[in-house]
Amino acid sequence: MTTDQPQWAQALNDLHRREGRTDPLTPDDVLRRCLWARQHNEGHPSGAWSTGEQLAVAIVLEDRAHLDAMDYTVEQAHQRVLGGMVSPPADPVAWFESIRVRLALPVAPFYPADGETVTWQGRDGVWIVHEYEDDEHVWLHRPNARMMPILSNLGGPWQQVPENRELVHVAQLSAATPVNPGKDGFTR
Numbered sequence: 001m002t003t004d005q006p007q008w009a010q011a012l013n014d015l016h017r018r019e020g021r022t023d024p025l026t027p028d029d030v031l032r033r034c035l036w037a038r039q040h041n042e043g044h045p046s047g048a049w050s051t052g053e054q055l056a057v058a059i060v061l062e063d064r065a066h067l068d069a070m071d072y073t074v075e076q077a078h079q080r081v082l083g084g085m086v087s088p089p090a091d092p093v094a095w096f097e098s099i100r101v102r103l104a105l106p107v108a109p110f111y112p113a114d115g116e117t118v119t120w121q122g123r124d125g126v127w128i129v130h131e132y133e134d135d136e137h138v139w140l141h142r143p144n145a146r147m148m149p150i151l152s153n154l155g156g157p158w159q160q161v162p163e164n165r166e167l168v169h170v171a172q173l174s175a176a177t178p179v180n181p182g183k184d185g186f187t188r
Contacts, residue, residue: 025085025153027099030056034103039121039174054085060099104113110173114140117176120168130165138173141165 027075034057045057051070055077058066067077067132078096082088089095112118112129120127120140127140141162149158 027077027095027102029053030060030099031102033057034060034099039158040119051080056081058097058098059061060103087127112164112175118145118173119176120166122173123176127166127168129173130162136170137167138170139165140168140173147163168174 008076013049030053033045033049033053034165037043037057038061043061044063045054045061047054049057054066054070055072057063058070059074059077059081064074067074070077078092082092114129114131116129117126118140119125119183126143128143128145130139130141131139141164145162145164147160148163150161
């Protein structure tokens with residue numbers, strides 16, 4: 001697959017190479033965006049991302065519906081992504097496939113600590129882990145939940161417990177998005 005770049009684009013990329021600039025679209029960035037798309041956008045790229053970012057994620061996730069919505073064929077998407085790179089890979093198919101392979105690797109289980117902020121799959125907003133019920137389930141509450149005093153089960157001191165809380169399996173949780181994220185969930 002070749003990247004038929006206009007002469008000006010090739011000259012700009014050559015200049016960027018001489019200046020030591022690196023590609024803004026790295027395999028790690030594409031992987032991170034693919035994970036975000038799966039976790040927060042039903043496997044689709046965010047429309048807030050650049051065209052190249054959307055196309056790269058759609059290629060890796062094999063999201064033909066997104067490519068169609070952007071009016072790109074797979075071939076055109078490859079050309080657009082590679083044309084925007086300072087140093088396009090020699091084998092673009094292998095480059096995208098290597099990201100796909102990394103995406104399929106098992107992810108280490110996430111076990112949040114008490115008091116940690118998390119996102120709960122399928123629910124808007126941020127939640128706070130109150131306590132573990134057992135090894136696989138935690139009690140969550142919203143940050144603004146009213147706390148109610150109760151007497152400890154063991155007859156000890158009073159404890160503060162959220163008025164409304166939910167029992168959730170830890171597999172449905174992920175670390176909360178960073179502070180001040182952009183519309184797409186990434187800090188700029």
